[in-house]
Amino acid sequence: MSQRVESSAGYVLHTRPYRESSLLVDxxxxxxxxxxxxxxxxxxxxxxxxxxLQPFQVLQLGWxxxxxxxxxxxxxxxxxxxxxxxxxxxxxxxxxxxxxxxLQSGESCPRIFLxxxxxxxxxxxxxxxxGALRTFERQLLEELGFGLGxxxxxxxxxxxxxxxxxLVPAVAGQGGYSGRLLAAIAEDNYRDEEVRxxxxxxxxxxxxxLLGDRPLNSRLLFSRIKE
Amino acid sequence: xxxxxxxxNLVNTLRCLPGVGPKSAQRMALHLLERxxxxxxxxxSALVDAVENIGECSQCRTLSEDDVxxxxxxxxxxxxxxxxxxxxxxxxxxxxxxxxxxxxxxLKGHLSPxxxxxxxxxxxxxxxxxxxxxxxxxxILATNPTVEGEATSHYIVEQLRDHPVxxxxxxxxxxxxxxxxxxxxxxLAHALAGRRSLR
Numbered sequence: 325m326s327q328r329v330e331s332s333a334g335y336v337l338h339t340r341p342y343r344e345s346s347l348l349v350d351x352x353x354x355x356x357x358x359x360x361x362x363x364x365x366x367x368x369x370x371x372x373x374x375x376x377l378q379p380f381q382v383l384q385l386g387w388x389x390x391x392x393x394x395x396x397x398x399x400x401x402x403x404x405x406x407x408x409x410x411x412x413x414x415x416x417x418x419x420x421x422x423x424x425x426x427l428q429s430g431e432s433c434p435r436i437f438l439x440x441x442x443x444x445x446x447x448x449x450x451x452x453x454x455g456a457l458r459t460f461e462r463q464l465l466e467e468l469g470f471g472l473g474x475x476x477x478x479x480x481x482x483x484x485x486x487x488x489x490x491l492v493p494a495v496a497g498q499g500g501y502s503g504r505l506l507a508a509i510a511e512d513n514y515r516d517e518e519v520r521x522x523x524x525x526x527x528x529x530x531x532x533x534l535l536g537d538r539p540l541n542s543r544l545l546f547s548r549i550k551e
Numbered sequence: 552x553x554x555x556x557x558x559x560n561l562v563n564t565l566r567c568l569p570g571v572g573p574k575s576a577q578r579m580a581l582h583l584l585e586r587x588x589x590x591x592x593x594x595x596s597a598l599v600d601a602v603e604n605i606g607e608c609s610q611c612r613t614l615s616e617d618d619v620x621x622x623x624x625x626x627x628x629x630x631x632x633x634x635x636x637x638x639x640x641x642x643x644x645x646x647x648x649x650x651x652x653x654x655x656x657x658l659k660g661h662l663s664p665x666x667x668x669x670x671x672x673x674x675x676x677x678x679x680x681x682x683x684x685x686x687x688x689x690x691i692l693a694t695n696p697t698v699e700g701e702a703t704s705h706y707i708v709e710q711l712r713d714h715p716v717x718x719x720x721x722x723x724x725x726x727x728x729x730x731x732x733x734x735x736x737x738x739l740a741h742a743l744a745g746r747r748s749l750r
Contacts, residue, residue: 338665344569375735379698404736406744408698410705417702421664541664548670549709 328388332356333402335440336379337420341367349377349396350424351385354437358427361387361394373399380408380416380444392429405448412447414549415457418542419443422461426468426534439463454524455514461527462509465534472530474510479503485526487533501526558584610681612657612674613639622646622654629653631688635678635707637661637695645693653691656681661699662706670706678707682716689717696723696741 334353342348347366351359366373376383376399386397408416419440427433439460446456465471473490477483482500483491494500505522514520554562558580565576583591607613608620615621622628632653636642642655658673670676682690692707694700708718724742725734734742 340666372735375737378737381737401736404740406740407701407737409701413698413702413705417664417698424665541667541669545662545664545669545706549706 327390328386329355330386331384331398332386333437334383334385335381335444336377336383337424338379339363339366339377345371347374347377348393352423352427352437352440353385354434355432357431357433357436358423358429359387359394360392360429361389361396363396363399376401379420381405382441405444408444408447412450412453414542414546415453416444416447418540418546419457419460421540421542422464422531425538425540426464426531433467436464436467452514454520455512458509458514458520458523458527459512461531462512462523465527465530468534470530470534472509472526474506477503477506477510479507485529611642611655612659612677613642613655627652630686632691633681633687633689634691634693635704636693637700637703641693641695653689658694658703661694661697662703663699673703675707675710679710682711682714687716689719691719691721693721 332353332355334351337350337352337358339347339349342362345365345367347363349361349363349366351361353359363373363377365371366377373396381404382402384398384400384402386399387394388397389395407413423436423440427436443456443460447453462472462474471490472485477491478493481503482494482496482498483503483506484494484498484500486492491501491506501522505516505519506526508514508516508519509523509526514523553559561580561583562573562576565571565579566573571579583594604616605614606616608615608623609618610623611620613620613622617624629652632651633656634645634651634653635656635658636645637658637660639657639659642657645651645655656678658675658678660668660673662668662670662673681687690707690711692704694703704720711718722745724738724745725731731739
């Protein structure tokens with residue numbers, strides 16, 4: 325059975341050249357999660373597709389096909405977001421790389437889609453980029469089935485993060501995560517600088533477990549900018 | 552009917568060209584062998600020559616058989632103006648307008664974390680070294696108006712944060728002779744954001 329989707333909300337995560345004049349597009353869609361599709365003729369000089377297929381813009385997409393690689397049909401802009409720039413743009417590329425690496429193709433994940441929208445909005449406004457990124461990372465871990473288990477922790481204890489097990493009580497004073505800070509993370513309350521630092525370290529450790537040996541290139545890029 | 556092995560090999564090899572499928576490859580091969588053998592020999596030697604001798608210019612990284620390309624070694628060029636581009640094709644496009652008299656630097660790509668293309672692949676260190684030499688007064692970032700092109704310019708700007716060189720970005724907007732009605736939303740947003748004052 326050929327499967328046809330007429331119109332679904334989606335974002336472009338990444339595009340790369342395919343054959344002579346087409347693009348291979350990775351998309352995050354509301355209904356079917358991450359999918360890959362071929363945009364035929366998108367690299368022809370007069371193609372309108374290429375201008376439409378820019379990351380960080382919400383689109384209405386249609387596609388069809390039986391196999392994992394779909395054929396992209398219609399692409400329409402729903403609303404035009406002002407383009408991301410500067411640090412926010414690099415953060416956006418980081419989020420896209422995370423999704424590209426961690427999401428399984430074809431698995432519906434509407435919650436991730438909503439949080440992706442949220443994090444893009446925050447990047448746009450630029451008020452609390454760091455807090456938004458941490459919130460997104462936490463939700464992503466949760467959705468992937470690697471939730472941190474932040475609720476019901478004792479605020480007086482210290483914890484350490486073990487792969488597979490999650491947070492386990494640890495001896496105090498050995499560089500663990502304080503229960504008080506973890507409680508703030510559980511509420512997505514990142515006003516305190518100490519909480520931010522703790523959250524950054526924790527997410528990095530938890531995501532690092534899932535990402536394996538291959539580091540995130542966007543993170544390497546960040547570290548080179550900060551030098 | 553199957554072709555002889557040599558002919559079949561020629562047909563297959565011709566298919567490495569862009570826009571050439573099995574049918575056109577076959578037509579080209581038969582044309583060269585039946586009607587234009589001298590042309591075929593000239594083509595073969597030109598290909599070998601080009602592949603063996605064309606490298607990149609040590610200053611701007613464009614394709615060139617000399618160590619320093621014509622544009623970089625030209626005396627009539629303004630060496631205080633450096634335009635940063637993504638590919639040699641972009642350089643040809645700008646050259647054809649005839650409106651630019653500075654020199655170029657070709658990155659041969661753009662930053663793309665997902666594809667694993669980082670600053671080292673783009674020779675950005677070489678670009679920074681060149682700016683450090685102090686001859687350049689204005690750096691024009693003419694990377695493409697895509698997410699990756701923007702990221703590339705942002706990265707270059709950040710690396711030059713403490714450097715006094717003037718940095719500009721090419722304008723993005725409505726094409727000349729175009730009508731607003733037919734311009735896509737993203738371009739219009741760019742055009743509005745980058746508007747300039749007339750008085």
